[in-house]
Amino acid sequence: MKTLYLRIVVTIFFVMILSGLLAFLMSNVYYHYYLKPYNDKKLTKMALDIKGFYEGNSEVRINNYLNNISKLGYQILTVDTEGNKTFYGGTFREKKLDPKIVKSVLGGQVYHGIAEFPTTLLVTGFFDNTLNNTIGVPIKTNKDHFALFMRPNVQLQFGELRILFSIILLLAIVLSILFVLISTRYIVRPIIKLTEATKIIAEGKYNVQLQINRQDEIGKLAKHFSYMTRKLEQIDAMRQEFVSNVSHEIQSPLASIQGFSQSLQTKQLTDEQRKNYLSIIEDESRRLSLLSKQLLTLASLDKEESILQKSSFDIADQIKQVVLTTEWGWRNKDLAIDMDLSKTIVNADKNLLHQVWTNLITNSIKFNHQGGSISIQMSNKEEMVLIEIKDTGIGISENDLPKIFNRFFIADKARNRKESSTGLGLAIVKQIIELHHGQIQVYSKEGKGTTFQITIPKM
Numbered sequence: 001m002k003t004l005y006l007r008i009v010v011t012i013f014f015v016m017i018l019s020g021l022l023a024f025l026m027s028n029v030y031y032h033y034y035l036k037p038y039n040d041k042k043l044t045k046m047a048l049d050i051k052g053f054y055e056g057n058s059e060v061r062i063n064n065y066l067n068n069i070s071k072l073g074y075q076i077l078t079v080d081t082e083g084n085k086t087f088y089g090g091t092f093r094e095k096k097l098d099p100k101i102v103k104s105v106l107g108g109q110v111y112h113g114i115a116e117f118p119t120t121l122l123v124t125g126f127f128d129n130t131l132n133n134t135i136g137v138p139i140k141t142n143k144d145h146f147a148l149f150m151r152p153n154v155q156l157q158f159g160e161l162r163i164l165f166s167i168i169l170l171l172a173i174v175l176s177i178l179f180v181l182i183s184t185r186y187i188v189r190p191i192i193k194l195t196e197a198t199k200i201i202a203e204g205k206y207n208v209q210l211q212i213n214r215q216d217e218i219g220k221l222a223k224h225f226s227y228m229t230r231k232l233e234q235i236d237a238m239r240q241e242f243v244s245n246v247s248h249e250i251q252s253p254l255a256s257i258q259g260f261s262q263s264l265q266t267k268q269l270t271d272e273q274r275k276n277y278l279s280i281i282e283d284e285s286r287r288l289s290l291l292s293k294q295l296l297t298l299a300s301l302d303k304e305e306s307i308l309q310k311s312s313f314d315i316a317d318q319i320k321q322v323v324l325t326t327e328w329g330w331r332n333k334d335l336a337i338d339m340d341l342s343k344t345i346v347n348a349d350k351n352l353l354h355q356v357w358t359n360l361i362t363n364s365i366k367f368n369h370q371g372g373s374i375s376i377q378m379s380n381k382e383e384m385v386l387i388e389i390k391d392t393g394i395g396i397s398e399n400d401l402p403k404i405f406n407r408f409f410i411a412d413k414a415r416n417r418k419e420s421s422t423g424l425g426l427a428i429v430k431q432i433i434e435l436h437h438g439q440i441q442v443y444s445k446e447g448k449g450t451t452f453q454i455t456i457p458k459m
């Protein structure tokens with residue numbers, strides 16, 4: 001089946017036909033087991049009433065009497081002892097009747113043809129206009145003796161009712177077909193819209209407007225779809241910005257390497273100039289190498305949590321080590337280091353956390369004033385550990401504060417060029433902390449200093 005529309009329509013019709021058939025079968029069963037005996041009893045009583053009346057008033061002319069009764073909605077047959085048959089009311093469809101039955105009725109038995117009518121699945125016996133399907137009673141007066149067989153004249157009793165029910169049924173079928181065709185279109189339309197929207201998005205156009213205001217599952221789907229579209233748009237924009245940042249970051253050191261190596265080849269230079277140029281080339285290539293390393297880290301962190309290689313280690317010890325390895329930097333700036341760290345075992349990725357402390361501590365050295373200070377404090381909570389790295393450096397402006405975790409963000413570009421910065425450090429830090437289900441917060445005042453607070457779960 002090609003379309004959802006067709007599938008729903010066919011399914012509903014199938015269900016309608018199936019339930020119609022089942023309802024017919026079930027009502028048939030109901031007729032055979034409950035209504036048939038009841039009907040038989042009712043008609044037997046009526047036949048016995050006729051018999052009783054005629055036997056008590058034999059001066060009544062039998063022909064007139066039975067004619068009148070048949071006009072009230074009954075089909076009647078009388079068979080006398082000679083075998084002469086007289087019909088009253090409409091004719092029977094099937095006029096065969098076993099002579100044994102006639103004989104037994106003439107002999108005084110009551111014939112329960114309605115109750116004995118064979119139980120079949122698809123014929124509602126009630127409507128079967130045959131002589132077998134009758135009640136037979138013997139009638140005997142001093143002037144005559146015959147068997148009387150009777151059944152309701154369905155045509156007369158239910159004729160217009162049948163037409164009415166047929167019209168109702170027909171109308172119900174036609175109208176439900178019509179409504180199914182229309183309402184299914186209403187159900188399916190948003191799905192068609194969504195499909196078209198996905199096509200547009202696949203082409204890279206994110207500004208699709210979905211006009212679906214429904215509260216049901218499809219409405220929810222549309223809402224989530226719009227949300228996803230907005231997210232995709234953001235990711236796409238971020239990706240473009242990232243690529244242009246990366247190319248720019250690669251382009252500028254390459255251009256300066258190119259420029260200086262050309263000068264080295266073509267110009268007459270003093271020894272000192274040459275040394276200076278070469279050291280710039282070295283610095284720039286180091287920058288490039290650092291950049292590619294950081295980009296690789298970011299790419300691997302982007303993947304998933306599963307890249308974490310967790311082990312148990314003392315986090316205080318690790319931070320102390322980082323402080324030691326950056327000693328050259330803080331001694332050079334004459335910074336006072338104040339540490340309060342107690343042994344705390346955490347289960348985390350050792351290499352990645354090492355990068356976190358390295359970046360945060362080098363930042364607090366890099367952005368500090370000569371003779372400033374750095375304080376590193378730790379407090380243990382039950383399941384978490386909180387680390388605070390505070391410096392008395394240049395601080396971050398209120399404007400820049402929300403951006404410092406963005407990739408390639410550097411507050412004072414001109415100044416940081418000298419410091420071999422890429423602006424990827426804090427982006428990596430944040431990613432690592434979040435992979436560990438921790439949090440990082442920053443408080444800063446321009447000119448006063450900056451505080452980074454990190455909480456990570458111990459387990």
Ligand SMILES: Nc1ncnc2c1ncn2[C@@H]1O[C@H](COP(=O)(O)OP(=O)(O)OP(=O)(O)O)[C@@H](O)[C@H]1O
Nearest residue numbers: 363364367395404410411421422423424425426450
């Ligand atoms: N302790 C701090 N004091 C003042 N400014 C800071 C501090 N830490 C970060 N910043 C600001 O946030 C920016 C981004 O920091 P991040 O660590 O991401 O980059 P970076 O240190 O410049 O370069 P990288 O770490 O990649 O070598 C910095 O350039 C700086 O402007």
Ligand SMILES: [Mg+2]
Nearest residue numbers: 359363425426
């Ligand atoms: Mg940094």
